[in-house]
Amino acid sequence: MSFLARFLPPWLCHYQRNWLSGDISAGVVVTLLLVPQALAYAMVAGLPPQTGLYASLAPLLIYALLGRSHAQSVGPMAVTSLLVAATLSKLVPQGGAEYAVLAVWLALLSGLMLLSLGLLRLGLVADFLSQPVLAGFISASALMIVLSQLGPLLGSKGGGATLPALLANLWAQRLSFHPGALLLGGSALLWLMWSRRSLAAVLRSVGLAPGAAQLVVRAAPVLALLAGMLAAANWGAASGLRLVGEVPAGLPPLGLAWLPWSRLPDLVLPAFFIALVNMVQSLSVAQILALPRRESIEPDRELIALGACNIGAALSGGFPVTGGLTRSVVNADAGAQTQLSSLISALLMTLIVLFATQALFFLPLAVLSATIVASVLAMIDFSLLRRAWACNRADALAFIATFAAVLLLGVDSGIMIGLLISLGSWIAKSGQPHIAELGRLSGSEHFRNVRHFSVETLPGTAFLRVDESLYFGNARHVEAALLAMTTPGIQRVVLVMSGVNRIDLSALLMLERLDDTLAARGVLLWLSDIKRPVSMVMDKAALNPRFAGRIFLSASQAWQSLSPQRDYQI
Template identity: 60%
Template sequence: MTGVLPGWLRQYRRAWLPADLTAGVVVTLLLVPQSLAYALVAGLPAQAGLYASVVPLVLYALAGRSHAQSVGPMAVTSLLTAATLSRLAEPGSADYLALAAWLALLSGGLLYLMGRIRMGFIADALSRPVLEGFTAASAVLIVVSQLGPLVGLKGGGATLPAQLAGLFGQRESLAWPGVLLGGAALLWLVWARNRLRPLLQGLGLRPAVALLLSRTAPIVAVAAGIAMVTTQPWATGLPQVGPVPRGLPLPDLPALPAVRLTDLALPAFFIALVNYVQSLSVAQLLAAPRRETVDPEAELRALGLANLGAGFFGGFPVTGGLSRSLVNAEAGAQSQLASLVTAAGLALVMSTATGLLTHLPLAVLAATIVAAVGSMTSLTPLRVAWGTDRADAAGFAVTFLAVLLLGVDTGIVAGIVVSLAVWLARTGRPHIAELGRLPGSEHFRNVERFDAAATLPGVLFLRVDESLYFGNARHVREAILQRLDAHPVSRLVLVMSAVNRVDMTAVSMLQALDDQLACCGVALHLAEVKGPVAAVLERAGFPARFGGRVWLSAGAAWDALAPAPDFHI
């Protein structure tokens, strides 16, 4: 029986229980307004956010490895869902709800399958600058989309120009009660983020207690908003969440609307990719202080199950949330029991308190989204990348602008293309150094950087600082021939200490280069060939071709090719 229990439960300590219970309650208070708000960002009824929270929390707690990862709706995922489904169905319609569930099912199935076939490396498809550019631009779109509800107007639009045009067209309908209530909620949330904790500590509360109470600021805003629309005549006409069905959702496989499954397959893959990268990053961040490791494949499977659960229970795609998970960790979560407590708390709210949520003003929900997402719009990564690597800065900028001007789905495609293009540009033109030997040592260094590095008459040592593959084989061959034109020698030593892999194109290039150099009276030698590369070359017949021309080290090649000393008696 114990074999089927999750690892954290088999090793659970009674001393962890108070901290897990506290963290679970705190995250429940945070997740109620978040789940409602992110459902509206996704173009779904508010209850869909609650449905997308309960079952995924339970499934991740049973299958996940991160002690404090909190799975549920997230801002960027919600925006991707809206961008995908708004082209296929009317937001809020029955077809739209069914498509959202299928999107979660497809992305969950892909994640679980990738975990089973050990594709954790797929996270590397998005470089860090591209992911940060995508996140920052998505945050801008989310903030602008919520400016309308924040001031009593309708939001909408898949791109920044469309959103701004929509807001400008409604300028005559500005609702000042919405501006007052939404603005007050936003000011409170921004103030509470930076000022509430020091204030509470100044009143004598312990730092840990002050931190937890400061995290509940969104609940205070929600409660105040509900109180205003139910007691103050000036606020009663503001747009509200509306009726939220009471009770827990039942498992259901909705009928797929009249669209091709292929219309959802590619967006589901992109959502799965973004969700996985986000969840893995959060898990690694939480694991670092505890000196724990994260199993990418296990994370894929757990996140896949969470999304499958969201789809079967009327939700939409989910992932690990950074802010929510950090709150969980800061509240003292020691295991995934905290998430089970959160799931139970949400279930209690859905069974007893949905009537209160009916009167929650949309302006307050919009304020919670703007306050939570606003910090993600930072351009600091662009400034850092510009100072360190211009190619990374270009990747950030292209992705950022593509998301804003063309939409999130096109933007993420552009980001992946940029990531691959940068990789091809870097590996397709590898650095090739001419090496010399430092006097009195076995060390070889670039002669352009070390003036003391000595060269060997009649011998040219070249080091290729990249693996050899179809993308750079032709360039490497041409670069080597150009070096030989500039340095006429009879022997060329190709130092392969930085070559970790060769493919068939590279093998063919080396064979052709050997033949061409032989016709010109130049002997090609290889040095410092790594084991995996040597195995490939051996299968290609290189031992017979290069007999006596393969050296264990550059120093061995130097000693063998150096002219014999001229002794005079």
């Protein structure tokens, strides 16, 4: 490998000419989608529309150089934007200079956290949010986004970080609704919903190729924006219709706005939750894109790239960003083969910011709101709740609790409660592990639960299996449960440890106490199926000598040794 190749992204070192047309077409299509999304998600975040454009420039370029997913498109995302608004609206009023500064620092802090997690190979932090909790959070956040856009759709400001506040503000502003905004926004929303469901079929019926028809469907938001801008330019501005207005031309200055140190503690925890949501979102998108190509992702590498993208967004006056599922799927469907498509999008976005921002003046906010509503409605999904209710009520309750917390307490509180529910659920399940009494299937070496199978048992011997690793959180419960299962008439207990993958000092001390307590009752404790990592810990803690001669390789060996007579069936 040459010296230069070591510093180039892998896709550039092995680029093939036949990939170029797909990357160019994908770059153009994603740009058409990204412009309205960037403007709309900046509005969701409570920031000026140009901030969304700024937040799209550096991340596209940085991810192309550092990321590994061939079609991941990094930029503003709906749920992240809502988290920004929910966090900052509690600290300062929207629209001011300090609000924009705090948004920049949220991007910087979350970027530094993501970068640190990637460098320390701690991508497993993403697993702290269980799937039911994450699904409940995303569905509730999407519903909040939809409700937050009802105000602009109706021509008023709306506002509010919780469901009661949103509904109260809509009611208070009911007299300021604008009929023109409702007409334009409603028409745009109907068009977007219809195009998503039926436009591709109509285009295919008139002879358009399926791929081309799908691209036209993806461009439906752009057509809605153009129609709205044309209508507003002709009569909307004079009627008092709320428009995007003047969007400054030119690239944002590079640098970091000064933040008083007293403000920093207010941002650390929200930045962590934003980083956590962005991490889960980006890794999920990368995995979805990798599956059809039978590729694998490097989570820690993705975190490094995503962290650098957020730092880049902060230095260019943006706000937190992540991989967007819609844009990334569109990028892949449009033919993206490498991250060159993102470089092309970055170039086109730069040209738009430099020379085409005046064209955005007449863009109605109602139409932008319609594009937001249409894009996030699909995120409101209760299918996982139905599955959880059928197979695990605890997961279903976690979904419901997170969903309700987001609606009633706000997005930032909801994600915190969701995280606590995820961790609490894991602690509760691992803290009271399943313990089974085993017997042998006749004529075999296989052992099963005596409650569910017809099995043989040894007189005076109990085979007990713990189906969980042993640690400080469950040591006392396991000890009490094992003692309770050692009923009168039992002289020997075989603790089957096939389900124990890890053990700590608290659990080792528990085994010592258990051995002593059973011995005082005249019961001898034996161990079997100890895995090598557990055995090594026991050896270091000098526990193996205590059980010398009382450790079996398997439950079957224990059965053979403790059986009152030799078993010749096996």
